[in-house]
Amino acid sequence: MKGRTILLDHLGEVEAAALMVDGQLEDLLVDTPAPRPGTIYRAQADRPVKGQGGMFLKTPDGSAFLRQIKGLAPGQMILVQVSGYAEPGKAIPVTAKLLFKSRYAIVTPEAPGLNISRSIRDEDTRDRLLEVAHEVAAEAPHGLILRSSCAEADAEEIAEDIAVMLGLADRVLEDDGTEVEVLAEGDGPHVLAWRDWVAAAEVVTAEGSFDTHGVLDALETVRGIEVPLGGGAMMYVEPTRALVAVDVNTGRDTSLAAGVKANLACARALPRAMRLRGLGGQITLDLAPMPKKDRRGFESALRAALRADDIETALVGWTPLGHYELQRKRARAPLVLEER
Template sequence: MRGRQIVLGQLSGRAAAALMQDGRLEDLIIDPAGATPLAPGAICRARVDRLVKGQGGVFLRLPEGARGFLRDRGGLREGQTLLVQVSGSAEEGKAVPVSARLNFRGRHVIVTPGAPGVNVSRRIRDDALRDLLVRLGEAALAGRSDPPGIVFRSIAATAPDDEIAAELGQILDLAQAILADREGGPELLLDAPEPADQAWQDWADPPPDSIEDGADAFEATGAEAAVQQMLQPRVELGGGAWAEIEALRALVAVDVNTGSDHSPAAGLKANIALARDLPRQLRLRGLGGQIVVDFAPMPKRDRGTLEQTLRAAFRSESAETVLIGWTAMGLYEISRKRDRMPLARLLTAEDRR
């Protein structure tokens, strides 16, 4: 199908949502229930377990016996309770990364306790509309003690005022209730959103051309086959070239091969094809951390062209990504935040057929 399509349904027995663009899988959300006690986005009450000055943070006790790690937090003491939000995924046996900066996400707005002020997405450029949204936010905060911050998302530009105000009021009340619940042992206070809810929060702008909803929606749209392909290490790059993406415990290794093409420009063509698709591949596979790319052989003079392609490809990525550069051995290093669970952990060997 041509156009932008949201698919809601089941994937290997789990609730899931997929974003398709012109028939190609662009993003994926799968319910992590059972694969992890705390999914990214969950808000919970935690207790300081151990201070580790050498690592620049503290270990926390989280609900369900999980351990968390909070960076750059001075002034905390062992046994102290605080509210944190799960900010990413951790390898099995390691502490879950969390943040003390909470945010409550909705379709039109984001509420940010501890970061006061009313802000509007830069994608909304109409000055009159921006002023209207600021006034709407200020009105919603009027009379509230220790008011949080508000960020109006770009989709607010096309939504009715009463719909935005209603959602904003609900999220402000939810945030106030959770912020008041600081006393007690480790406890989950707000779970991560369901895949369908998160899809509407993250993919509603621009509006989809179609929505497929149902138990067989993934199979009918081809999204299921695309997900199964993401469980394989091989990535076809066209013209006989391919890449292998393998997640190891210490890093993610990417190897680019030109295949049967032995022309002088074969290496650069294969490398550019991989660079353009690498953000999508990492996003859908749920891979992050240290990424090492062994690009196909090419003249050093072409490195600038390849780096420009990489920068353009990662520019629109929401996950924090640092393009570190070339090593002495000619490998390319990338650091990417682990903001979601690896697909291979979510879909077990039994799920993969």
């Protein structure tokens, strides 16, 4: 099956969305009972953690943890936004820098000014988008970012999207409540698919579409730790409590170039493997043996692959033992992996 297909369905009773590209599962969003990233709380400062430079907060969904707490005192009310999924047994990660994000616009209350995605290079298009933004948001006190999806969008749709996000920002920021409360829910999988998967695609909403379009079969593979890299090479993705370990194996290939080929294939496959499995945090790559002179080529391939991925990932570098480390935002809920 060629082309892009967005499927909006459920896994059991749980809302989920899948993106298939040329018959391959490219992305997956699954709802969880945990607070969704993007949820905004009116929270209460509880107790500082001096050694970590942060503070625990009280929220309707339990304890949250906020870093960079200069000027915040216990008992004070503060607006915060869920920034990712918590590790097991840990507090909900939150930030005080609120973002109001939709398909076409991002409202940035603490970063005034109007910005247009750098991926939109055509000057006529940029001028058209500036006109739309100024018509809707000229008097707004908040900053505004127009996303790359605006390039081919209708002006009325963009204007409506901007207005909705500005209205939500005003309602939240004008809040003067005195009790902990959820002020805005984060987006679920179906809305996230509309918001972030903006390239042209067939959209299927029929119940049971995950089964008829091969998503369930693909999920069986994704739940395993093995990821084929071609030519008999494999990588094994194994999450632990401390980190995600990725082991690259050349298989039966014993040629001099086997390690380099397997590692380059790992670089290209890693973002998709992490994304589908919902994995983040510290990632340690135990790569196949290769000469040090080939490390730069591997880093370039990995950097290029991550540019097409929308989850923030920092390339940390090489360890004395020759492992390569990354730090990835916990933007997805992890799937339970099964060793095969």
